[in-house]
Amino acid sequence: MKKIYPDSGVELSPFTLKNYDWIINTASFGLYRGFIRKAIRSMDIQPDDDILDLGCGTGRNAALMLDYLSNKGTVTGMDVSDIMGEQFRNKFKNDKRATFILRRIDQPFDLNKKFDKIFISFVIHGFPHEVRQTVIKNVWGHLKPDGIFFILDFGEFKLAEMPAHHRFIFKKIECKYAFDYVERNWKEILKTFGFDQFEENLYFKKYARLLKAYKKG
Numbered sequence: 001m002k003k004i005y006p007d008s009g010v011e012l013s014p015f016t017l018k019n020y021d022w023i024i025n026t027a028s029f030g031l032y033r034g035f036i037r038k039a040i041r042s043m044d045i046q047p048d049d050d051i052l053d054l055g056c057g058t059g060r061n062a063a064l065m066l067d068y069l070s071n072k073g074t075v076t077g078m079d080v081s082d083i084m085g086e087q088f089r090n091k092f093k094n095d096k097r098a099t100f101i102l103r104r105i106d107q108p109f110d111l112n113k114k115f116d117k118i119f120i121s122f123v124i125h126g127f128p129h130e131v132r133q134t135v136i137k138n139v140w141g142h143l144k145p146d147g148i149f150f151i152l153d154f155g156e157f158k159l160a161e162m163p164a165h166h167r168f169i170f171k172k173i174e175c176k177y178a179f180d181y182v183e184r185n186w187k188e189i190l191k192t193f194g195f196d197q198f199e200e201n202l203y204f205k206k207y208a209r210l211l212k213a214y215k216k217g
Contacts, residue, residue, distance in 0.1 A: 004106075005127065007176050035203055036121075039152050039210045040064045042201045048072040049116040052142060054105045054135070055079055055123035059088035062098055065119075069097060076115070080104045105138065106131045114144040121152040125174075125181035132181075136193050145217035149195060154182045155202060155209035166207070186211060 040061060045051070047070035053062050056077030065075050077088050078101045085100050092098035103109055105120075106127055118139045124132050139149050159167060159179055170178075187198045195213035202209050 005131075005177075035208070036061060036152075037064060038203070039121075039201065040068075042210055043117065043119070043148075043150055043212075045069065045117070046073075049074075050113070051075045052111075052115040052118045053077045054118065054120040054139070056088060056100070057081075057084050059091045059098065059100075061119070061121055062088070063091060066092075066095065066097060071097070073097060074099070076101060076111075076113075078103050078105055105135055108134065109138060111142060113142070115142055115147060116144055117148045117150065118143055119150045119152070123153075124151060125153050125178045128177060129180060129184075136190065140193050140195075140215065143215045145215065147215045149190070149213045149215065151186070151209075151211045151213075153209065153211075154178065155206045156184070156186065157182055157206060159183065162207075187213075 043065075045065055045068035047068070049069060050073065051062075051065055051069075053065070053075055056062055056079050059077055062075040062077050066073075069075070075098045077098065079085060079088070080103070082102055085102050088098075088100045092100075101111070105123070120135070120139075124135055127135065136149075143149065159170070159182065162170065190198070190213045194216050196216055197214040199212040200209050201212075
């Protein structure tokens with residue numbers, strides 16, 4: 001697949017797509033498992049929630065969400081990669097609560113459905129800022145009144161204030177859009193779309209964050 005954003009890290013190679021979970025586990029020295037469990041626990045998922053997982057990947061996060069859902073709850077995963085989609089479908093082939101949609105999240109879409117919660121994990125930082133705004137518009141249009149948007153991604157910080165060794169690693173592994181993302185005020189950005197009542201959970205000395213934003217009813 002030809003890259004739309006050559007300077008971004010969100011469009012992955014076929015090898016990375018096929019081995020994504022293993023790569024994340026290895027790169028994080030196994031820390032990702034505990035981290036993502038804590039973040040999803042903090043979402044306060046209710047048994048009958050309908051959840052949209054944008055950039056869902058292999059369904060690893062969706063599997064954790066399903067642990068909190070009853071037979072009436074659902075998780076809809078959306079991703080641009082059919083390689084990820086195949087892994088997602090195989091993971092949930094015996095669970096009708098989980099469905100996969102092959103679609104870009106960075107272009108306008110209409111699913112003809114509203115959700116209680118929408119979740120995006122370490123994806124939105126990899127887009128140019130004008131594209132991030134398209135993602136947020138998609139979220140707003142698919143949330144129920146008083147629905148909740150969750151962004152699990154980097155926190156807000158000044159790159160120049162990072163310890164030197166952390167800054168070196170960040171610059172080595174992240175795309176240029178991430179440098180812009182971390183220095184923006186995301187609560188103020190989300191307010192311009194109508195979101196309010198923000199809550200946040202910080203991880204890894206504030207360098208990662210679960211930001212929770214409510215859609216005004």
